[in-house]
């Protein structure tokens with residue numbers, strides 16, 4: 346299976362995004378999330394794809410099944426390589442997202458967010474009133490996603506082994522919360538280094554600030570990619 350580093354383009358506008366991408370001569374895998382998408386609109390997705398980059402469009406759909414289905418149809422027109430939704434929206438919601446793909450004849454990788462990497466078991470118990478362990482909920486959400494026909498999940502690399510063990514090697518794990526040894530955790534809680542993510546079996550790591558805020562982003566990207574791919 347293809348393994349890769351996905352760079353989170355968490356920039357406020359097109360200008361900053363293009364200045365960043367200028368440093369990359371070859372096509373890379375990037376993530377367009379809420380900040381850039383809400384700021385610039387769908388055209389930014391088309392433009393970045395035309396530049397030769399692969400795009401994970403991270404809009405984390407979470408709504409009633411019918412709304413998610415129609416939103417997915419709009420999203421599919423942008424031809425992103427990967428799109429996501431929140432598994433906590435439930436199985437029917439995820440099935441409707443897959444029905445949208447079937448009806449439109451499109452096959453992006455559709456993945457479901459399990460528990461955000463900024464979430465801890467402590468937060469789940471004290472605020473969300475979820476009594477099960479974090480790992481149990483991640484695995485259960487992942488099982489629901491697989492049953493609904495999704496390609497994989499977003500989780501922390503720490504949960505990859507249990508997901509692969511129960512759902513098979515082919516079920517894709519996309520893991521943010523990546524921090525090289527010398528970088529600040531910030532708001533992330535369930536963090537691992539790129540090398541650890543490789544050992545744990547992540548398929549894709551998603552990396553934002555350790556690259557975008559580095560003094561030399563292109564160098565940081567190369568180092569992280571080397572550490573993750575082990576080459």
Ligand SMILES: O=C(O)c1cc(=O)[nH]c(=O)n1[C@@H]1O[C@H](COP(=O)(O)O)[C@@H](O)[C@H]1O
Nearest residue numbers: 353403460461462499521522551552553554
């Ligand atoms: O869906 C995501 O991409 C996502 C899920 C998750 O659980 N945690 C998470 O950090 N992300 C995204 O991954 C990126 C991580 O960025 P950094 O923390 O700057 O490396 C951000 O764009 C987040 O929106």
